[in-house]
Amino acid sequence: MLLTISTTYDPATDLGYLLHKHPDKVQTFSLSFGRAHVFYPEATAVSCTAALMLDIDPIKLSRQQGGDQASFALQPYVNNRPYVASSFLSVAIAQVYGTALNGRCKDRPELVDTPIPLQAKIATLPSHDGESLLHRLFTPLGYTLHVIHQPLDAQFPEWGDSHIYTVTLTHTIRLRELLTHLYVLIPVLDDEKHYWVGADEVDKLLQKGESWLTDHPEREEIAHRFLRRQRRLTRAALAQLTEEDDPDPEATGKQHDQEETNAESSLGLHQQRLQAVLDMLKASGAARVLDLGCGEGRLLRMLLQESQFKAIVGMDVSYRSLELAAERLKLERLPERQRERITLLHGSLLYRDQRLVGYDAAAVVEVIEHLDAPRLAAFVQNVFAFTQPQIVLITTPNQEYNVMWPSLPAQKFRHRDHRFEWTRAEFQTWATKVADTHGYTVRFTPIGPEDETVGAPSQMAIFTREHIDENRTP
């Protein structure tokens, strides 16, 4: 079992300080289930790789586990545990790279908080739910994945593929974050009984999960799997994460969507919103368009019907929504020429994404209020400084209008996942600052019936890029 971590940070050998392991030495650590070796296949100023090799001893393992779980006599000795990444690798990360995992670095303390270009390669990562689970877990955290599906046996290709993947994760990120993600997500991918599930697991998960887990669209699945389907523990962990005891988040999510639809349905507001966005995109002359946070693809369907749009990209952080979008658009059955016009991408607006560069226009419809306010700066940076479409359309609820819905309790948002809802003044102040900072002009238009005092239920900002920004972030 091999995990390598590489960097091209300058100087790359700083990886040795961060990991607390000297690049010139091979070091061996004794663990209760075998041994771990750390060594550096390469260590130069331009490129440095640290390898963690896990040498699991099936005899030690069987003694630890006792005989009671074996489904056949030799099972304690003959199993895949020595060969695949599992909770044993998490234990090894915690024990061998513990200092780095906990964000300490005596010699280069400033490095701990510096995002650096990192690449982690896990030679044999199981996934009980195929390649899609790998993407669902890692993409929302900003990783680019390279996945190779391993055959069951290279000598007998007719046996088909195994459930083992060689996965390379690339991201510019703090090392401690990378290690934390691996620590939590590797056991989530593995379907076997975990090695260390015990009473303190909730704490461990929460400690290592912190904010990234709260925001992760698969947090239920992660908590569920990490805690090995122990419903009571899972529920406790989720309740702490969301600060509310919600035994069935799936069902509740649907109910919340329904609440939002109810509040807004009398107006057919969402349709009006999409129509306003579509009209604006048509008028702009855009041919290549992005729908960022496309959800289940309602706008995408409208865009497909207009021949003006030659390249249409829908992007969302929720894999499930993209699956629903693919169904709604009947992608499988579209004629080749139509099919080529549309691409669905799994990704997050909180991370730079090269795939989104080179488009005329971007629509961001009812998405920003789902982002944590402190993360908005990252969203702005990615869209306005990095992706830089000519036109950006952003819609968001007008909070002032909420008093017009008798069914909506005072001080409540229209949707429980909304992190904020802005007044017209708040939205305009924010958008004007974004435009001024990034070389765009901005104007505003109400969406839906306008009330004299509180305005319209929804609001749109139309950003137009003024000039080529020489300082575009590379």
Ligand code: SAH
């Ligand atoms: N634009 C769609 C969906 C709006 S709901 C429509 O108008 O119908 C908000 C969408 O934003 C959801 O699909 C959610 O998954 C997505 N979203 C939330 N955070 C995101 C992020 N960080 N990156 C990309 N999409 C995100």
